[in-house]
Amino acid sequence: MNTRCTLLSLSLLLLSGGFLSAQVPTAFITDRLGYTTTATRYNSLADLQTKTNPVDFVTIGDRDIRFFTVDGSPSVNQIYGSFFYSTDPSGNPGVGNTSGNNGPGFMQIYDTDFSTVDTWSMAFDGFDGTYWTEANLKISGSDDDQAPTPSPARFSIYNNDNDIGIFHSYNLDVTVSGLQGIEALPGVIQATNQPTGVTGTLKAVFQLTENNTSPADQGFYDIEMTFNMNNWAWDNRDNLTYPADGFMNSVFIAPPVPEPATIGLLSVLGMAGILVLRRRLKK
Numbered sequence: 001m002n003t004r005c006t007l008l009s010l011s012l013l014l015l016s017g018g019f020l021s022a023q024v025p026t027a028f029i030t031d032r033l034g035y036t037t038t039a040t041r042y043n044s045l046a047d048l049q050t051k052t053n054p055v056d057f058v059t060i061g062d063r064d065i066r067f068f069t070v071d072g073s074p075s076v077n078q079i080y081g082s083f084f085y086s087t088d089p090s091g092n093p094g095v096g097n098t099s100g101n102n103g104p105g106f107m108q109i110y111d112t113d114f115s116t117v118d119t120w121s122m123a124f125d126g127f128d129g130t131y132w133t134e135a136n137l138k139i140s141g142s143d144d145d146q147a148p149t150p151s152p153a154r155f156s157i158y159n160n161d162n163d164i165g166i167f168h169s170y171n172l173d174v175t176v177s178g179l180q181g182i183e184a185l186p187g188v189i190q191a192t193n194q195p196t197g198v199t200g201t202l203k204a205v206f207q208l209t210e211n212n213t214s215p216a217d218q219g220f221y222d223i224e225m226t227f228n229m230n231n232w233a234w235d236n237r238d239n240l241t242y243p244a245d246g247f248m249n250s251v252f253i254a255p256p257v258p259e260p261a262t263i264g265l266l267s268v269l270g271m272a273g274i275l276v277l278r279r280r281l282k283k
Helices: 003-016 045-050 260-269 272-276
Strands: 026-030 034-042 056-064 066-071 076-080 107-111 117-127 132-144 165-177 182-185 188-191 197-208 219-228 251-254 278-280
Touching: 034 045, 045 197, 045 219, 066 117, 066 132, 117 251, 132 188
Parallel strands: none
Antiparallel strands: 026 066, 026 251, 034 056, 034 219, 066 076, 076 107, 117 132, 117 278, 132 165, 165 197, 182 188, 188 251, 197 219
């Protein structure tokens, strides 16, 4: 797949309205970020909720992550380890990649229809007189097992062989900076450069249910992922053998945060919901 052409086509579809129908186009697509993880294990959901009787505590070092989340028609929310990058001479995807592919810390939320999303919002901020330099994405979701699809919910606490389960809840709040966002359409900001900074976390309650190889690892995990700019694939972008066209471009499309003085006017005009873009999808 020609990743750059695919993203360019997607960007054009988003902005033309052909992908999102009448909605304001919104997308947060990037492979540039990394994360570290802490996970506390409990034997029951009740113990996790009250933070009592923990049975294990795990820390996981730097991992690479992909965000491919689009609010539109269709809507998708896919957050997972960017497993496919490789520097191996074979040119096969994922070979030798222990930061996005193999090893503890791989995670996967692969929601192809927003069925796990409870609330979703995205907006640009940080206008410096030329560019909108920041984009913030907030998502809360629940009940993600994605079974029986071929891309189930996963978190590799200890290994990749026994990592399928259920995200009972997940809450994402991430802000990327260093963007060069411009107004591509009235009220719609687009940035296609790589971010240079990030803050934020993804907090989740994950139940490990798979027992193929390690039934003793089953349990409930209180997970916190902290985002950073450490990314193996980016550091090796000049030596990648897969994908053939190199490291993927980033695409961010969203409305700007309204200025305080305009919020009242936008409310009168009935546009506040469009500019802030908050969707509640499940009761």
